[in-house]
Amino acid sequence: DGGITQSPKYLFRKEGQNVTLSCEQNLNHDAMYWYRQDPGQGLRLIYYSQIVNDFQKGDIAEGYSVSREKKESFPLTVTSAQKNPTAFYLCASTPSRGLAGYTDTQYFGPGTRLTVL
Amino acid sequence: AQKVTQAQTEISVVEKEDVTLDCVYETRDTTYYLFWYKQPPSGELVFLIRRNSFDEQNEISGRYSWNFQKSTSSFNFTITASQVVDSAVYFCALSERKLIFGQGTELSVKP
Numbered sequence: 236d237g238g239i240t241q242s243p244k245y246l247f248r249k250e251g252q253n254v255t256l257s258c259e260q261n262l263n264h265d266a267m268y269w270y271r272q273d274p275g276q277g278l279r280l281i282y283y284s285q286i287v288n289d290f291q292k293g294d295i296a297e298g299y300s301v302s303r304e305k306k307e308s309f310p311l312t313v314t315s316a317q318k319n320p321t322a323f324y325l326c327a328s329t330p331s332r333g334l335a336g337y338t339d340t341q342y343f344g345p346g347t348r349l350t351v352l
Numbered sequence: 353a354q355k356v357t358q359a360q361t362e363i364s365v366v367e368k369e370d371v372t373l374d375c376v377y378e379t380r381d382t383t384y385y386l387f388w389y390k391q392p393p394s395g396e397l398v399f400l401i402r403r404n405s406f407d408e409q410n411e412i413s414g415r416y417s418w419n420f421q422k423s424t425s426s427f428n429f430t431i432t433a434s435q436v437v438d439s440a441v442y443f444c445a446l447s448e449r450k451l452i453f454g455q456g457t458e459l460s461v462k463p
Contacts, residue, residue: 277443277453338385338447343397
């Protein structure tokens with residue numbers, strides 16, 4: 236079955252720690268995205284990558300970092316510099332990159348709920 | 353600038369009622385795409401529909417229907433004969449060069 240997997244489902248972090256959220260897809264999609272969702276709000280774009288070894292900042296990139304060493308994988312690191320990291324994090328992917336990718340349907344993983352203790 | 357407004361924060365209906373979720377958008381582009389996603393309590397966003405700006409034909413899929421009106425910049429979603437399994441948060445989204453989400457409407461369908 237093709238799809239997007241995210242792990243872990245729940246993550247607890249102490250203040251001052253970095254944590255890494257995993258996102259893997261076997262859809263052979265070019266582009267991948269990370270979003271943050273806060274209670275009662277829509278999704279906000281953190282980072283996106285259209286091709287291996289390349290990624291761009293979204294609207295709220297401060298305190299986060301990403302890598303794209305493989306087409307299937309796009310891990311997100313929440314650093315200690317992120318002031319309020321408690322949120323629900325969603326990873327998504329689209330088949331195309333570039334302008335075509337912006338109009339593709341984005342398919343989402345099941346999400347990771349991060350809580351800072 | 354792009355913007356999506358879902359003015360209804362929460363809607364509560366009784367099973368078998370029809371319900372319409374409103375979505376109003378702002379964009380300066382003539383070419384854009386509109387989407388609806390469903391987010392059940394499990395959290396995963398489930399894709400429902402994608403519509404481009406040149407196709408104003410209304411769409412029906414089972415109990416779901418969508419009304420796209422460029423003249424009022426609206427892309428409303430109607431569920432006919434609602435069921436408890438329809439309870440979820442529904443997001444409308446607009447894409448030009450990136451995907452912009454509305455704040456979502458939480459639909460509660462009571463038995």
